[in-house]
Amino acid sequence: MNEPRPASETKAPDTKALAALGGILSALAGLAAGSIVAAVLGSRQTPVVAVGSAFIDRVPPWLKDLAISLFGVHDKTALRVGILVVLLVLAAVAGILAVRRWWAGAALTAALSGLGILAAVTRPDAGQLDFVPSLAGGVAALLILRLFANRLSTTTGASGEVTRRGFLQLSAGVGLGTIAVAAGAQLAGGRRTEVADARRALNLPKPPTLDQPPGVQAPGATPWATPNADFYRIDTALSVPLIKPSDWRLRIHGMVDKELELSYSELLERDIVHKWVTLTCVSNEVGSDLVGNALWSGILLKDLLAEVGPAANADAIKSTSNDGFTAGTPLSTLTDDRDSMLAFAMNGEPLPLEHGFPVRIVVPGLYGYVSATKWLTDIEVTRFDRFEGYWTPRGWSAQGPIKLASRIDVPRSKAEPGPVTVAGVAWDQHVGISKVEVRVDGGPWQQATLAADGSIDTWRQWHWTWNAPRGNHVLQVRAFDAQGNAQIEAEAPPAPDGATGLHSVDVRVG
Numbered sequence: 001m002n003e004p005r006p007a008s009e010t011k012a013p014d015t016k017a018l019a020a021l022g023g024i025l026s027a028l029a030g031l032a033a034g035s036i037v038a039a040v041l042g043s044r045q046t047p048v049v050a051v052g053s054a055f056i057d058r059v060p061p062w063l064k065d066l067a068i069s070l071f072g073v074h075d076k077t078a079l080r081v082g083i084l085v086v087l088l089v090l091a092a093v094a095g096i097l098a099v100r101r102w103w104a105g106a107a108l109t110a111a112l113s114g115l116g117i118l119a120a121v122t123r124p125d126a127g128q129l130d131f132v133p134s135l136a137g138g139v140a141a142l143l144i145l146r147l148f149a150n151r152l153s154t155t156t157g158a159s160g161e162v163t164r165r166g167f168l169q170l171s172a173g174v175g176l177g178t179i180a181v182a183a184g185a186q187l188a189g190g191r192r193t194e195v196a197d198a199r200r201a202l203n204l205p206k207p208p209t210l211d212q213p214p215g216v217q218a219p220g221a222t223p224w225a226t227p228n229a230d231f232y233r234i235d236t237a238l239s240v241p242l243i244k245p246s247d248w249r250l251r252i253h254g255m256v257d258k259e260l261e262l263s264y265s266e267l268l269e270r271d272i273v274h275k276w277v278t279l280t281c282v283s284n285e286v287g288s289d290l291v292g293n294a295l296w297s298g299i300l301l302k303d304l305l306a307e308v309g310p311a312a313n314a315d316a317i318k319s320t321s322n323d324g325f326t327a328g329t330p331l332s333t334l335t336d337d338r339d340s341m342l343a344f345a346m347n348g349e350p351l352p353l354e355h356g357f358p359v360r361i362v363v364p365g366l367y368g369y370v371s372a373t374k375w376l377t378d379i380e381v382t383r384f385d386r387f388e389g390y391w392t393p394r395g396w397s398a399q400g401p402i403k404l405a406s407r408i409d410v411p412r413s414k415a416e417p418g419p420v421t422v423a424g425v426a427w428d429q430h431v432g433i434s435k436v437e438v439r440v441d442g443g444p445w446q447q448a449t450l451a452a453d454g455s456i457d458t459w460r461q462w463h464w465t466w467n468a469p470r471g472n473h474v475l476q477v478r479a480f481d482a483q484g485n486a487q488i489e490a491e492a493p494p495a496p497d498g499a500t501g502l503h504s505v506d507v508r509v510g
């Protein structure tokens, strides 16, 4: 048996190399973790992509030209490799630091993760969750770095051999785990690419025209049509359901004379309608932006329901998404004249993956949670006394007609003295808006001008010119529906069936 040699002898030459290796493996594990989290969240901002994109936006033109002349079309690959090399060198340093002074190694690792987070959240198209992949990657890297540092610093009483064996076992485990996670990320990301490609390849019937009312042009005013990229997104799906049109089927069944099953191509063979509808979320707080207006293309639910023949005592449909979300919608809102639809396109494009690709429901006049099922796969004709939609047992009403509301969009905080355009939107889908009024500092209500009408199923833009005096002022807005009923002034929170109250804005003039 060998005598345990003094730690300094066994450690000195190669502990540094092992520590560096530990740092590198920790970083690779962190990158794999970040990639799989990005794939699951449907975020494109893996740590390397986030940093790379931020870098591309900031490189001086000469460097960009140099990269293109050196690497040609492979300039992006070169950038990824470059980022990876720099990261791994710094990770090796972090590994060495961590063995001597844990906090120094940890700080460097955290800083690298922070760089990824910063890069992700400053992307111009940053999504709310884009910071998560780099954060998760950083946490994973830190945990594993800690394991490596522990292995290498616990030499007291142990021989160099034992330490090294433990280290190698840990390395092998981390290495294999990293490969497995990276492969999983590749698969998950690949599936999204496949569906995105299938979406891009679609050639849908174009809406005849994208004509829209001229609307209010004041800077900062909400445009009449909400671009898909700006459209609010609300759902319970942690990862976006990925459904290829060729795999999509809709079953309509329950209390019907004749069940119906529909494929995507069968759907497109039917009579197609195009309709502007403003969608609203029941969770929208007074003055907030969970509301958007889009041109939807699809087929009428009225036609489909006529074909299946609902039973006389049926009063609802229960619609179900691919990921198990359900909504309960009154049958009457699907068969009356409001043109409720199975939509496959939004603003002239196939539905974006996040907005329910390939097919969703759009019902003018009802909040999304009781109607607008995305990634739709099943419609059961039934009765409200036989089921509950997803949100009903969670404290929200079974019925959710949209409440009359209005919002001030400009100004939101500051204005120059003199004439100021006050503008915003008001909505009461499938009822319509007849009048909007504004008041300053609780003074008399003044009538605003309504922009050209879309329809009773869309929001209405309005504007009013305010001769703004210096000082701090409070602007308020209220709308009236088509029958002349005023908006409810009493404040109520979103739960259980939609917020009420008037939108107020504090404006500093001068």
Ligand SMILES: Nc1nc2c(c(=O)[nH]1)N[C@H]1C(S)=C(S)[C@@H](COP(=O)(O)O)O[C@H]1N2
Residues within 6 Å of the ligand: 231, 232, 233, 234, 235, 236, 237, 279, 280, 281, 282, 321, 322, 323, 325, 354, 355, 356, 367, 368, 369, 371, 372, 373, 374, 375
């Ligand atoms: N499958 C599914 N569909 C859903 C939801 C959901 O959680 N899952 N949320 C609903 C809610 S609450 C709203 S407000 C709308 C939002 O649609 P959008 O994300 O396209 O704006 O989708 C509805 N459809």
Ligand SMILES: [Mo]
Residues within 6 Å of the ligand: 234, 280, 281, 282, 283, 367, 368, 369
């Ligand atoms: Mo919602």
